[in-house]
Amino acid sequence: MLLYMGKRCLQxxxxxxxxxxxxxxxxxxxxxxxxxxxxxxxxKADYEDLKRSLGLDQPIHVQYVNFxxxxxxxxxxxxxxYKQPVVNMIxxxxxxxxxxxxxSLLLAVPLAIVVGVLAAVKRNSxxxxxxxxxxxxxxxxxxxxxxxxxxxxxxxxxxxxxxxxWGSLKHLILPSVTLAMGLATSTVRMTRNSMLSxxxxxxxxxxxxxxxxxxxxxxxxxxxxxxxAVITLISIQVGHLLGGSIVVETVFSYPxxxxxxxxxxxxxxxxxxxxxxxxxxxxxxVINLIVDLLYSVIDPRIRVR
Amino acid sequence: MDALLxxxxxxIQFRTPEGVITAVEGVGFRVRKGxxxxxxxxxxxxxxxxALSILRLLADNxxxxxxxxxxxxxxxxxxxxxxxxxxxxxxxxxxxxEPMTSLNPVHTIGKQISxxxxxxxxxxxxxxxxxxxxxxxxxxxxxAERVAKSFPHQLSGGMRQRVMIATAMICQPKLLIADExxxxxxxxIQAQILDILSDLQEKNDLAIMFxxxxxxxxxxxxxxxxxxxxxxxxxxxxxEAIFFEPMHPYTEGLLKCIPRxxxxxxxxxxxxxxxxxxxxxxxxxxxxxxxxxxxxxxEKEMPAxxxxxxxxxxxxFTPADRKIRGxxxxx
Numbered sequence: 001m002l003l004y005m006g007k008r009c010l011q012x013x014x015x016x017x018x019x020x021x022x023x024x025x026x027x028x029x030x031x032x033x034x035x036x037x038x039x040x041x042x043x044k045a046d047y048e049d050l051k052r053s054l055g056l057d058q059p060i061h062v063q064y065v066n067f068x069x070x071x072x073x074x075x076x077x078x079x080x081x082y083k084q085p086v087v088n089m090i091x092x093x094x095x096x097x098x099x100x101x102x103x104s105l106l107l108a109v110p111l112a113i114v115v116g117v118l119a120a121v122k123r124n125s126x127x128x129x130x131x132x133x134x135x136x137x138x139x140x141x142x143x144x145x146x147x148x149x150x151x152x153x154x155x156x157x158x159x160x161x162x163x164x165x166w167g168s169l170k171h172l173i174l175p176s177v178t179l180a181m182g183l184a185t186s187t188v189r190m191t192r193n194s195m196l197s198x199x200x201x202x203x204x205x206x207x208x209x210x211x212x213x214x215x216x217x218x219x220x221x222x223x224x225x226x227x228x229a230v231i232t233l234i235s236i237q238v239g240h241l242l243g244g245s246i247v248v249e250t251v252f253s254y255p256x257x258x259x260x261x262x263x264x265x266x267x268x269x270x271x272x273x274x275x276x277x278x279x280x281x282x283x284x285x286v287i288n289l290i291v292d293l294l295y296s297v298i299d300p301r302i303r304v305r
Numbered sequence: 306m307d308a309l310l311x312x313x314x315x316x317i318q319f320r321t322p323e324g325v326i327t328a329v330e331g332v333g334f335r336v337r338k339g340x341x342x343x344x345x346x347x348x349x350x351x352x353x354x355x356a357l358s359i360l361r362l363l364a365d366n367x368x369x370x371x372x373x374x375x376x377x378x379x380x381x382x383x384x385x386x387x388x389x390x391x392x393x394x395x396x397x398x399x400x401x402x403e404p405m406t407s408l409n410p411v412h413t414i415g416k417q418i419s420x421x422x423x424x425x426x427x428x429x430x431x432x433x434x435x436x437x438x439x440x441x442x443x444x445x446x447x448x449a450e451r452v453a454k455s456f457p458h459q460l461s462g463g464m465r466q467r468v469m470i471a472t473a474m475i476c477q478p479k480l481l482i483a484d485e486x487x488x489x490x491x492x493x494i495q496a497q498i499l500d501i502l503s504d505l506q507e508k509n510d511l512a513i514m515f516x517x518x519x520x521x522x523x524x525x526x527x528x529x530x531x532x533x534x535x536x537x538x539x540x541x542x543x544x545e546a547i548f549f550e551p552m553h554p555y556t557e558g559l560l561k562c563i564p565r566x567x568x569x570x571x572x573x574x575x576x577x578x579x580x581x582x583x584x585x586x587x588x589x590x591x592x593x594x595x596x597x598x599x600x601x602x603x604e605k606e607m608p609a610x611x612x613x614x615x616x617x618x619x620x621x622f623t624p625a626d627r628k629i630r631g632x633x634x635x636x
Contacts (some may be wrong), residue, residue, distance in 0.1 A: 202406040209360055210394035210421040224411045300456040
């Protein structure tokens with residue numbers, strides 16, 4: 001177990017190294033922050049001064065080594081634009097994103113599993129067909145569009161929910177529903193298909209032969225066996241959820257990491273972009289580790305060595 | 306003597322995308338208390354469908370076309386699903402062919418054995434758990450306490466089949482349906498499992514319906530034998546009658562397929578041809594295209610299962626007839 005955890009942590013470090021390296025070089029390829037920060041009347045000398053003060057005049061490999069050193073010592077630097085420490089900006093934004101992603105997960109997963117099981121048990125019935133149609137529609141609708149439609153309906157027409165920004169928990173409803181939709185629909189599909197294949201297993205027939213009720217049969221015997229596939233899907237989807245939060249936060253002007261990142265990208269605010277991207281990668285790695293540990297809880301055949 | 310289970314004129318069809326398939330046609334038999342009935346036949350002859358139909362465990366696309374299944378004078382086909390659940394696992398229980406896949410991989414052995422007990426007899430979990438350990442000991446599982454706490458993947462095939470038997474027997478059923486319980490096992494383990502079943506039959510006055518394709522096993526344990534072919538019963542009788550004087554050409558063929566140590570053979574005997582596909586049954590006797598004695602009559606007319614000279618079989622001819630005419634090959 002300890003060895004396993006050690007191995008996983010080492011893997012996580014490697015992933016973060018690769019991600020930081022990629023984000024470092026990609027940023028330096030796409031643009032020059034100094035040109036955006038100067039006013040139009042600035043001289044060439046002003047430009048050189050600014051570059052020097054940002055440390056961007058140094059050769060790229062020196063910049064890279066410095067950046068890695070800073071990352072390793074958790075020194076995230078200051079935002080080029082807002083001049084405040086990146087750590088504080090992340091500290092402010094992170095809870096919002098965690099809240100958004102967390103609520104979306106809680107909205108999507110339990111509901112999707114119930115619906116998926118129902119669709120499998122009542123396969124080829126009206127419920128199943130309706131579910132199939134709804135899930136395909138749900139998956140086909142891009143989240144920025146869904147977000148705008150929901151905003152128009154509930155905020156502009158019905159005026160029951162705030163359109164955007166942050167102020168109260170009410171502000172969380174539309175963004176989290178938008179974000180939850182994609183996850184929910186794919187989870188429904190996966191639960192349904194996984195349940196269907198489990199229902200054909202011999203042990204389901206054997207359980208029925210003991211006289212167990214349908215509820216106990218499907219939930220007690222079937223669902224736990226289908227969950228492995230469902231949880232794998234969810235762990236992958238959480239990556240999409242983090243990515244999706246960038247879009248959704250932007251659409252709803254929601255003050256999370258996603259919006260922070262987008263705004264930083266617009267002005268080539270290197271320190272903020274680097275820190276946000278590495279943080280998202282870290283979140284993804286941690287969630288995957290949790291999921292892998294969950295496997296062994298659900299299925300005794302998978303034991304962590 | 307009263308029959309515990311009596312199946313009359315049972316016909317079962319399946320609706321499939323390719324059309325309706327008749328899996329079992331006009332099958333009737335009875336199992337008495339304490340009796341071991343063997344149903345023998347090749348794969349696809351409808352024996353498993355018959356077994357599953359008794360507990361109403363067939364897939365959703367199955368259709369009970371005709372017949373009834375009387376258990377202690379009660380037609381199981383008329384019971385509600387809830388009433389049926391009361392019978393499953395308590396009065397009638399079942400063990401399956403594949404011990405590898407018939408146990409739920411995520412539940413402990415003890416939990417799976419005690420499940421039926423908790424459902425039908427005892428609400429107390431601790432007592433049910435103790436009972437499951439007692440059952441494991443009864444079927445000869447060593448170190449029962451440890452096995453009860455383990456998971457199916459940690460046990461061998463033979464052990465798992467013992468677990469299945471313990472599971473099926475925990476509520477002391479009156480009838481045990483065993484669908485090819487030894488097919489997936491090694492020969493030595495097969496013998497052990499058969500011994501356990503025979504033992505249970507004797508001690509508990511248990512009736513067993515034993516489904517198999519292996520005539521050699523049948524000889525050892527059966528009180529009465531039914532031979533099925535292509536969804537119909539072609540012959541039935543006591544083991545002595547079936548083995549020493551088979552009346553139906555199919556039974557005769559099956560018996561020839563068993564290799565014998567006291568006879569030198571160059572080539573093992575096989576019945577030529579294949580089991581006909583249920584969706585393409587032609588008229589006439591379903592065995593006619595594989596039967597060495599078939600005549601024009603066999604192609605045209607389906608022989609009924611009739612009692613003749615104290616024997617029940619479905620053939621237009623008696624063995625004596627066939628001998629006189631001489632077949633395509635008569636050894």
